[in-house]
Amino acid sequence: MDGIHDMGGMEGFGRVQPELNEPTFHADWERRVLAIFSGVLTLTGRNMDEFRHAIERIPPARYLTSSYYERWLLAAETVLVERAIITGEELKSLAQPEHISVALPAVSPKAAPAKARLRARFKVGDRVQVRNIHPSGHTRAPRYVRGKTGVVRRVHGIYVFPDTNAHRAGENRQHVYLVEFSARALWGLSDRGRLMIDLWEDYLEPVDRSKTAIAKRNSVAARRKSRAKKTRTALPAGARQTKTASKSSVSKTHRQEKRRRR
Amino acid sequence: MSGRDHDTSEHGPAARVKALEQLLVEKGLVEPARLDAIVDTYESKVGPRNGARVVARAWTDAAFRKRLLTDAVAACAELGIAGPEGGHLVAIENTKRIHNLVVCTLCSCYPWPVLGLPPVWYKSFAYRSRAVRDPRGVLREFGVELAADVEIRVWDSSAEQRYIVLPERPAGTEKMNEEQLAELVTRDSMIGVAKITAPGNSR
Numbered sequence: 001m002d003g004i005h006d007m008g009g010m011e012g013f014g015r016v017q018p019e020l021n022e023p024t025f026h027a028d029w030e031r032r033v034l035a036i037f038s039g040v041l042t043l044t045g046r047n048m049d050e051f052r053h054a055i056e057r058i059p060p061a062r063y064l065t066s067s068y069y070e071r072w073l074l075a076a077e078t079v080l081v082e083r084a085i086i087t088g089e090e091l092k093s094l095a096q097p098e099h100i101s102v103a104l105p106a107v108s109p110k111a112a113p114a115k116a117r118l119r120a121r122f123k124v125g126d127r128v129q130v131r132n133i134h135p136s137g138h139t140r141a142p143r144y145v146r147g148k149t150g151v152v153r154r155v156h157g158i159y160v161f162p163d164t165n166a167h168r169a170g171e172n173r174q175h176v177y178l179v180e181f182s183a184r185a186l187w188g189l190s191d192r193g194r195l196m197i198d199l200w201e202d203y204l205e206p207v208d209r210s211k212t213a214i215a216k217r218n219s220v221a222a223r224r225k226s227r228a229k230k231t232r233t234a235l236p237a238g239a240r241q242t243k244t245a246s247k248s249s250v251s252k253t254h255r256q257e258k259r260r261r262r
Numbered sequence: 263m264s265g266r267d268h269d270t271s272e273h274g275p276a277a278r279v280k281a282l283e284q285l286l287v288e289k290g291l292v293e294p295a296r297l298d299a300i301v302d303t304y305e306s307k308v309g310p311r312n313g314a315r316v317v318a319r320a321w322t323d324a325a326f327r328k329r330l331l332t333d334a335v336a337a338c339a340e341l342g343i344a345g346p347e348g349g350h351l352v353a354i355e356n357t358k359r360i361h362n363l364v365v366c367t368l369c370s371c372y373p374w375p376v377l378g379l380p381p382v383w384y385k386s387f388a389y390r391s392r393a394v395r396d397p398r399g400v401l402r403e404f405g406v407e408l409a410a411d412v413e414i415r416v417w418d419s420s421a422e423q424r425y426i427v428l429p430e431r432p433a434g435t436e437k438m439n440e441e442q443l444a445e446l447v448t449r450d451s452m453i454g455v456a457k458i459t460a461p462g463n464s465r
Contacts, residue, residue: 011391024309029280086286187395198420
């Protein structure tokens with residue numbers, strides 16, 4: 001859902017204010033929220049996606065004015081009632097009604113296909129575009145990358161798809177990719193910074209189905225690169241943007257990993 | 263945010279959480295002893311000292327460093343470090359040219375086994391919103407001024423992967439042993455919002 005939790009790139013929250021010698025908990029009740037959280041996870045088959053979505057469904061004004069562990073408490077109450085582990089009546093007897101049951105109802109997606117997709121659709125170096133999706137349910141594709149084009153830097157393997165799992169609509173296991181975006185692509189900045197983010201296969205689509213154009217451009221770039229490389233002293237891995245993924249430290253690591261597994 | 267964290271009023275979170283826990287215990291759904299053990303684990307056993315041990319080992323043992331960057335889960339297991347939120351740990355290395363910074367814009371994903379529970383600022387709206395868009399500005403607020411030619415890589419922990427930064431070993435620490443080095447490694451340096459300086463090297 002396009003909720004308040006999806007904060008990447010928002011403005012207006014001010015400076016980051018670290019606390020010196022911060023304690024792990026600021027009040028005893030925060031300890032108990034962590035305890036209840038772990039209890040809830042055990043009672044719900046460790047469905048973190050469901051718990052996260054319960055946090056996301058706290059209405060924006062309440063979300064922004066609640067502390068972190070208050071949001072966790074709200075989510076715990078929501079999940080326990082929705083799963084009928086406790087009743088709404090029981091919950092109401094615990095506290096004043098205005099303090100509880102505030103989560104917005106979940107909007108579930110269609111049930112997912114039961115079969116996991118074992119074959120990765122993308123490989124390291126592929127250019128991908130994040131689909132312009134706006135599901136009303138849970139998703140881990142933040143708004144700020146949607147519609148943007150990046151490069152696959154690592155294939156992480158197969159994972160449960162949060163968009164359906166959060167709603168207990170199936171695990172829909174599929175590949176997750178580490179995708180790199182330039183600060184320019186995301187924010188129009190000239191800073192040569194990059195953003196690395198892990199995205200499920202269903203969030204992505206290939207860029208330019210007419211592969212010929214891309215392949216041609218890549219081969220020209222590669223030739224230019226190899227010519228330039230001869231005259232240049234070696235830079236640390238990944239220090240320079242390359243169109244072919246082979247130069248990035250991440251993909252190097254990935255190759256080593258693969259080799260090691262063989 | 264701070265005022266509400268300390269709420270102890272009758273209908274505030276303190277009263278609610280107490281009542282809720284009581285209800286779950288009465289229904290036999292949770293075991294109080296088990297819950298206490300979890301709180302104790304994250305309050306006094308698991309924390310950034312774990313990550314510091316990993317970093318110090320990587321600084322002093324090249325083969326370990328390589329294993330850490332290739333498979334951080336296996337490398338940490340060598341030091342007996344594992345647990346929830348650490349099953350898909352990835353270590354990313356800072357160099358002279360690349361500075362890594364870790365965030366979770368959507369919630370609060372954090373590598374618990376190596377760093378413990380996240381600090382309040384990591385979960386704050388300011389950090390979650392700005393780290394991806396203005397990492398240089400955020401670093402400045404932590405007192406880190408990076409040269410213009412240093413590339414910043416921001417890692418948004420959006421899936422199961424959890425990231426720990428392997429900071430640069432500061433100059434002037436050549437004679438220090440692994441234990442002494444581990445003392446230098448801060449939590450913030452492993453999130454990527456701080457650099458590490460050698461003792462007596464106030465910079």
